[in-house]
Amino acid sequence: MESICVYCGSSSGIRKEYSEGARLLGKELVRNKIQLVYGGSSTGLMGQISNEVLKSGGKVTGVIPKLLLLNEPPNQNLTKLIYVKNMSERKEKMSDLSDGFIALPGGLGTYEELFDTISWARLKIHKKPIGLLNIEHFFDPLLNMLENSCKEGFISKASLKFLFISSDPHKLINNIINYTPD
Ligand code: AMP
Numbered sequence: 001m002e003s004i005c006v007y008c009g010s011s012s013g014i015r016k017e018y019s020e021g022a023r024l025l026g027k028e029l030v031r032n033k034i035q036l037v038y039g040g041s042s043t044g045l046m047g048q049i050s051n052e053v054l055k056s057g058g059k060v061t062g063v064i065p066k067l068l069l070l071n072e073p074p075n076q077n078l079t080k081l082i083y084v085k086n087m088s089e090r091k092e093k094m095s096d097l098s099d100g101f102i103a104l105p106g107g108l109g110t111y112e113e114l115f116d117t118i119s120w121a122r123l124k125i126h127k128k129p130i131g132l133l134n135i136e137h138f139f140d141p142l143l144n145m146l147e148n149s150c151k152e153g154f155i156s157k158a159s160l161k162f163l164f165i166s167s168d169p170h171k172l173i174n175n176i177i178n179y180t181p182d
Contacts, residue, residue, distance in 0.1 A: 001177050003035040003061070005098035007113040008045040009106030010072055019048045021135035025150055025169040026052030026103065037097045039090065040064035040081055041072040043103055050075045063093045091092050091116060096127065100176045102131040105138040122155075122161045127181035131164040131172045139165065 012019050022045040029036055035052045038044055040062025050060050059079040064072070065086050074081055083089045091113060095101075103114040120126055132139045143165065149155040161182075164175040 001032075001034055001099045003037050003098050004029060004102055004173075004176065005037040005048055005094045005115075006102050006104065007106065007110045008038070008049060008104035009110055010039075010041050010046050011044040011107065012048065013045070013105055015136055016047060017136045018138070021133055021167075021169070022048040022104055025049060025104065025133055025172075026058070027056050028169040028173050029053055030056040030058035032177065034059065034173070035059040035079075037061045037063065038103045039094070039109075040074045040078065042075040043070075043072055045106065047075060048061060049104070050078065054078070057102075063090050063097070065090050095120075095128075098128065100129045100131070101180070102133055102141075102172065103178070104133050105135055108141075110177040111142075118160075118163065122159050122174075127162075129162050129164060129176045129179035131176050133168070133169060133172055134165050134167045137167075141175050 001033060026049045030053055038050060053060050054077055061080040062074055062078045063082045064074050065084050073176055084093055101117050103110060117130055121130060148155050164172060166172040
């Protein structure tokens with residue numbers, strides 16, 4: 001596993017644990033010699049994780065659409081910054097560059113990217129593992145929603161074998177590294 005794409009908030013959220021978790025994940029990526037691929041922004045959890053990876057001696061590739069440059073200034077210290085035309089191209093590029101995905105707490109952008117990636121995995125458009133870093137139970141409501149869709153017969157649990165959930169970055173990365181697709 002050479003690189004993991006991380007989806008997370010362009011804001012930091014109201015709890016310090018979100019930023020702490022983002023930084024811990026950054027350290028864990030570097031410990032495992034895994035490069036970070038992300039949306040390129042310098043703000044919020046996106047800024048926290050990218051700075052931590054760089055500080056710990058790791059490599060970071062940012063992928064940012066030109067139209068976002070005003071709202072989300074890019075982290076200027078990245079190993080590589082790739083400019084793309086729009087959001088769709090960004091998602092595709094981030095996915096192409098990564099061997100797996102991890103979502104941290106975030107807002108609409110994070111959900112959009114995460115669900116796109118989950119549904120593409122379910123359709124076998126890619127066969128890469130996906131992890132949720134469940135800091136402070138942030139993803140519990142989303143997990144309940146998925147559980148409900150399983151219970152109500154819209155998703156089969158067996159079709160979500162690529163999805164890993166943990167509040168511990170070390171365990172989450174281990175699960176992702178050891179995943180073998182069918
Ligand atoms: P958020 O979780 O809303 O703070 O957004 C996290 C990142 O996702 C930011 O870099 C947003 O610009 C980005 N984003 C927002 N909407 C979309 C979208 N529709 N597709 C791809 N990325 C998005």
